[in-house]
Amino acid sequence: MKSSELIHRYLIGVASAEEVRELESRLQTDETLQEEYLLQAELDAHLRQQVETGLMEDGRPMPAALPRASHVWKWASGISTLAATILLALMILNFPPTPVAMAYPSLGQLTVEVSRTEHNIWAAAVDGDLNAVRKELKNGVPVDAKAECGLTPLHVATLFDQSATAKLLLSSGADVSLTDGEGNTALHMASFLGHIDIVRALLKVGADPAVRNHLGLSSVDNVAVRWSSDLEAYYHHLERVLDVSLDLERIKSERPKILQLLSAAKINALDKKEQNHTPTISLWQAAITGNTAAVEEHIEAATDLDAKGDYGGSTPLILAAIFAQNEVARILIDAGANLELRNSKGSTALHQACFFCRPEIVQMLLKAGADSSQTDNDGRTPLGIVTLNFDDDLKGAYLHIYDWLNLELDLDDIKSARIQIAGMLNAHTSSKDRN
Numbered sequence: 108m109k110s111s112e113l114i115h116r117y118l119i120g121v122a123s124a125e126e127v128r129e130l131e132s133r134l135q136t137d138e139t140l141q142e143e144y145l146l147q148a149e150l151d152a153h154l155r156q157q158v159e160t161g162l163m164e165d166g167r168p169m170p171a172a173l174p175r176a177s178h179v180w181k182w183a184s185g186i187s188t189l190a191a192t193i194l195l196a197l198m199i200l201n202f203p204p205t206p207v208a209m210a211y212p213s214l215g216q217l218t219v220e221v222s223r224t225e226h227n228i229w230a231a232a233v234d235g236d237l238n239a240v241r242k243e244l245k246n247g248v249p250v251d252a253k254a255e256c257g258l259t260p261l262h263v264a265t266l267f268d269q270s271a272t273a274k275l276l277l278s279s280g281a282d283v284s285l286t287d288g289e290g291n292t293a294l295h296m297a298s299f300l301g302h303i304d305i306v307r308a309l310l311k312v313g314a315d316p317a318v319r320n321h322l323g324l325s326s327v328d329n330v331a332v333r334w335s336s337d338l339e340a341y342y343h344h345l346e347r348v349l350d351v352s353l354d355l356e357r358i359k360s361e362r363p364k365i366l367q368l369l370s371a372a373k374i375n376a377l378d379k380k381e382q383n384h385t386p387t388i389s390l391w392q393a394a395i396t397g398n399t400a401a402v403e404e405h406i407e408a409a410t411d412l413d414a415k416g417d418y419g420g421s422t423p424l425i426l427a428a429i430f431a432q433n434e435v436a437r438i439l440i441d442a443g444a445n446l447e448l449r450n451s452k453g454s455t456a457l458h459q460a461c462f463f464c465r466p467e468i469v470q471m472l473l474k475a476g477a478d479s480s481q482t483d484n485d486g487r488t489p490l491g492i493v494t495l496n497f498d499d500d501l502k503g504a505y506l507h508i509y510d511w512l513n514l515e516l517d518l519d520d521i522k523s524a525r526i527q528i529a530g531m532l533n534a535h536t537s538s539k540d541r542n
Contacts, residue, residue: 110140127332212329213341214299215289215322217348220256221263228252232260232276235269240276250279257288265293266349270304273297283314290320298326298365300345301358306365316369327369330362391416394423394439397432402439412444420451428460428468430514436468446477453484461489463514464524466531473535490532493525 113130133140221229228248231239240260244250251259261281264272273293277283286292294314297305310316316326332338339355346353390410393401402423406412413422421429424444427436436456440446449455457477460468469489473479479489495501502518509516 110137212299212324212332212338213322214291214295214329214345215320217291217345218256218288219258219263219266219348221254221258228260229254229258229263232263232269232272233267235264235267235272237271237275240272244279250276250281251285253285259285259293261285261293262287262291262296265296265302265305265309266300267351268300268302268305270302270308273305274308277308277312283309283312284318286320289322292318292320292326294318294326295320295324295329298369299329300353301361301365303361303365303368306368310368310372314372316372327366330366330369334359334362389416390414390423391418391421391426394426394432394435395430397430397435399434399438402435406438406442412439412442413448415448415450418450420449422448422450422456424448424456425450425454425459428456428465428472429463429512431463431465431468433465433467433471436471440471440475446472446475447481449483453482455481455483457481457489458483458487458492461492461528461532464493464521464528466524466527469528469531473531479532479535490529490536493529493532497522497525 108126108129110130110133113126113133221233224230226239228240228243231243251261253259254263258266259281261273261276261283262285263269264276283293292314294306294309294316295318296302297309298316319325319328342353342355342358388398388401390402390405390412392398393405412424415422416426418426422444424436424439424446425448426432427439446457447455450459454462455477457469457472457479458481460472482488482491505516505518505521
């Protein structure tokens with residue numbers, strides 16, 4: 108199997124143990140491959156959060172023509188400011204100037220800035236001072252309050268192996284799904300550091316071992332790969348970050364036990380889903396692929412139709428607009444999906460339907476009462492989007508974006524659809540004014 112395929116399978120979590128070992132072996136001897144792995148991991152992580160559409164959950168690969176990090180700005184330099192703005196809204200280009208290749212599981216660039224001398228809930232969590240934690244909670248400090256470095260008290264208690272404190276916070280309602288700046292949940296931290304008692308406590312209240320951090324690693328990934336010198340070096344790095352001494356032999360011996368716990372939890376979660384007839388395909392994936400049966404299943408299961416997924420904060424309705432899934436859009440609108448919710452770029456479903464030239468969906472949204480006067484983060488209304496000058500730069504932007512999303516593109520269709528949509532929006536505005 109090609110190295111690029113191994114990396115892709117590893118990042119989306121479907122690589123077998125044999126494939127993981129093979130990837131590790133290649134990474135240890137090939138510096139060029141290490142650079143490619145880091146680039147793909149960075150892209151995967153950032154795209155999960157910030158790309159308006161995101162990667163396909165069924166594992167559809169990213170475009171092979173994606174520019175390498177060292178040539179990104181050169182690639183973008185020939186595009187106008189407008190086109191570059193659109194492209195930069197879909198891609199993350201700010202790669203670290205001096206990245207460190209991590210061909211092994213990790214918690215990323217963990218940041219822990221909690222002073223042990225201060226009297227607050229985070230300092231109490233570091234020391235395992237149960238009375239102080241109780242006092243802080245009694246005084247109204249939120250159990251999920253985040254320190255400036257982005258850590259909750261549960262994160263801190265987990266990092267410093269304060270099991271009793273972690274259990275107190277959990278019994279007080281701490282949210283196990285919250286993440287730090289690297290996308291790590293408390294379960295990521297407990298698993299990686301070998302804190303098996305905290306792992307058990309987190310799993311007991313429903314912590315999800317399948318959640319991935321910004322490097323694309325789940326809690327299972329963090330304990331599934333064999334021990335290596337690189338992995339050991341990263342633990343020594345964490346010792347400096349946390350200012351503690353880690354018992355690496357203990358961590359090494361706990362990893363197989365933790366892997367068993369996490370694997371069992373994943374199986375139990377799947378069994379529970381089957382028993383409850385919960386759809387196995389996510390609503391966002393169904394919206395992207397046009398799986399109307401899965402969408403109907405989610406509606407029947409009372410799934411939150413307005414939930415924002417790891418696609419730049421896009422709702423299922425926004426994704427349906429982007430990917431021209433007309434029937435999915437109709438079902439979601441009829442089921443009461445919120446028309447005015449925005450993604451991380453401030454775009455509503457109507458904005459996206461206009462940019463991607465989906466006249467049928469635009470018509471549905473307007474008929475359902477979507478507000479055509481709303482502006483996105485760039486200050487553009489839906490009408491402003493389709494009346495931009497359709498010059499070579501904008502055409503180039505469409506070519507890049509459609510290629511990036513693996514969508515079919517006909518520039519003549521885009522041009523005529525823009526005119527058609529502009530007419531629909533103007534007619535809608537005139538109708539509102541008359542009324």
